[in-house]
Amino acid sequence: MTRSGTSREIVVGVDPLDPSVPTLAWAADEADRRNLPLRLVLAVPPLHDTQHVDSTPRRMSLQAKGREALDSARETVLRLSPGLPVATELLDGRPAAVLCRSAGVAHARMVVVGSRRLSKPAEILGMHSVAAPLSAQADCPVVVVRAPENTADLSARLVVGVDGSDSSRVALRFAFEEAGLRRAPVHAVLVWQRPAFALAGEESVREGSARILAAAVAECSTNHPDVRCTQETLHGHPVEELARASAGTLGVVVGRRGRGGYTGMRLGSVPHGLLHRAECPVITVPGES
Numbered sequence: 001m002t003r004s005g006t007s008r009e010i011v012v013g014v015d016p017l018d019p020s021v022p023t024l025a026w027a028a029d030e031a032d033r034r035n036l037p038l039r040l041v042l043a044v045p046p047l048h049d050t051q052h053v054d055s056t057p058r059r060m061s062l063q064a065k066g067r068e069a070l071d072s073a074r075e076t077v078l079r080l081s082p083g084l085p086v087a088t089e090l091l092d093g094r095p096a097a098v099l100c101r102s103a104g105v106a107h108a109r110m111v112v113v114g115s116r117r118l119s120k121p122a123e124i125l126g127m128h129s130v131a132a133p134l135s136a137q138a139d140c141p142v143v144v145v146r147a148p149e150n151t152a153d154l155s156a157r158l159v160v161g162v163d164g165s166d167s168s169r170v171a172l173r174f175a176f177e178e179a180g181l182r183r184a185p186v187h188a189v190l191v192w193q194r195p196a197f198a199l200a201g202e203e204s205v206r207e208g209s210a211r212i213l214a215a216a217v218a219e220c221s222t223n224h225p226d227v228r229c230t231q232e233t234l235h236g237h238p239v240e241e242l243a244r245a246s247a248g249t250l251g252v253v254v255g256r257r258g259r260g261g262y263t264g265m266r267l268g269s270v271p272h273g274l275l276h277r278a279e280c281p282v283i284t285v286p287g288e289s
Contacts (some may be wrong), residue, residue: 003061004040004169008036008106008107008108009037009039009107009108009109009111010027010030010031010038010039010107010108010110010111010112011035011037011039011041011099011102011106011108011110011111011112012024012027012039012040012041012042012059012073012111012112012113012167013041013043013095013099013111013112013113013114013130013134013148014040014069014070014073015041015095015113015116015130016018016042016062016065016068016069016240017064017116017264018114018116019069019072019073020114021076021078021143022114022147023112023113023114023145024073024077024080025077025145026082026112026145026281027077027079027112027143028080028084028112029080029081030112030143031081031084031183032081032084033182034109034181037084037085037086037105038084038085038086039072039086039087039088039089039102039108040070040073040077040086040087040088041089041098041099042066042069042070042073042088042090043091043092043093043094043095043097043098043099044062044066044090044091044092044093045094045207046059046092046093046094046107047059047094055103056271062230063066063090063239067090070088070089071088073088073260074088075250079226080223084150085253089102091161095130096104096129096130096133096137096279097133099111099113099130099134099138100137100138100139101139101188103139103140104139107192108140108165109140109141110140110141110142110143110233110283111134111138111140111141111142111143111229112143113130113131113134113142113143114145115145115146115275116130116240117173118164123146124233124264128226131144131275132272132275134255135256135271135275135282136271137175137285139286140286141283141285141286142283142284143172143251143281143282143283144275144281144284145194145281146275146278146280147280147281148277154272155185156184156248156249156250157179157184157185157186157187157230157249157250158178158182158184158185158186158187158249158250158251158252158253159186159187159188159189159242159245159246159252159253160172160186160187160188160189160192160252160253160254161189161238161253161254161255161270162212162213162216162217162272163190163191163192163212163238164212164213164216165255165287166219166287166288167256167287168216168254169216170255170285170286170287170288171254171283172188172198172216172217172220173220174253174283174285175253175283176218176220176221176223176224176227176229176254177224178283179224179227180227180248184228184250185228185229185230186227186228186229186230187229187230187231187232187249188216188217188229188230188231188232189231189232189233189234189241190209190212190232190234190243191232191233191234191235191236191237191238191241191242192205192206192209192214192233193235193237193238194235200252206235207231209233209254210231210233213231214231217231225283232245238270238273239270239274239277240277242254242270242274243273243278243279245279246274246279246280247279248280249280249282250280250281251280251281252274252278252281253283253285254270254271254274254282254284255284255286256284256285256286256287256289271284275287
């Protein structure tokens with residue numbers, strides 16, 4: 001497959017240590033739904049000690065294992081979705097940075113990766129960490145598949161976190177688009193926290209949160225009249241409440257770089273928390289630049 005400046009692909013990060021079939025299956029299904037090609041990318045990270053006498057053989061070994069993993073991943077995808085256009089790419093560099101660059105060059109519609117369930121420090125600082133830095137930096141939506149999505153339940157829905165910020169409105173639009181492709185309902189959730197020194201009472205904050213949620217949903221419902229949407233306002237910690245609300249669902253969608261505001265829901269930290277708590281695919285959508 002030849003790339004072009006106008007191409008649109010779904011990029012998948014392949015982990016040679018954990019070639020996740022659920023991740024490949026999610027990406028293949030999404031490519032079929034959107035009629036887009038798939039690009040499987042595997043990054044060979046730099047060695048810690050590049051001056052070591054065994055550096056070259058070690059690197060050749062890593063590259064050979066990478067090619068094997070890519071070939072195996074491609075075979076898996078084609079078994080799941082025969083006829084799907086699939087390209088593979090073996091690149092050098094830190095996985096998160098490589099995937100960001102590859103997605104940019106490919107004008108990717110989204111990037112899909114699995115999760116090693118690393119500790120929070122390892123996810124943020126480790127050379128092999130992918131999910132957190134990619135979700136924070138990519139210019140397109142990032143899907144982190146921790147477990148297979150719940151497709152057995154025909155009534156399964158897509159959950160989206162809303163807080164009234166611009167980034168959450170972009171996430172809500174993406175959730176409606178995704179739900180429309182799946183013919184699935186959307187469940188929009190706003191989690192509010194009463195500020196410690198709030199002038200308004202709790203009931204006032206709750207009512208204000210409900211109005212913010214209803215206004216955001218109304219805009220998307222107008223553009224997607226065939227997508228059914230339910231709404232819910234919850235009181236508590238956004239990560240905890242969204243993780244509970246998304247249990248057994250198709251996935252949870254959140255925006256990036258939210259500023260909180262009236263509701264106090266800071267979506268900038270919520271995606272990272274959900275990567276460790278949600279037992280469903282987590283989709284992080286960047287705000288409009």
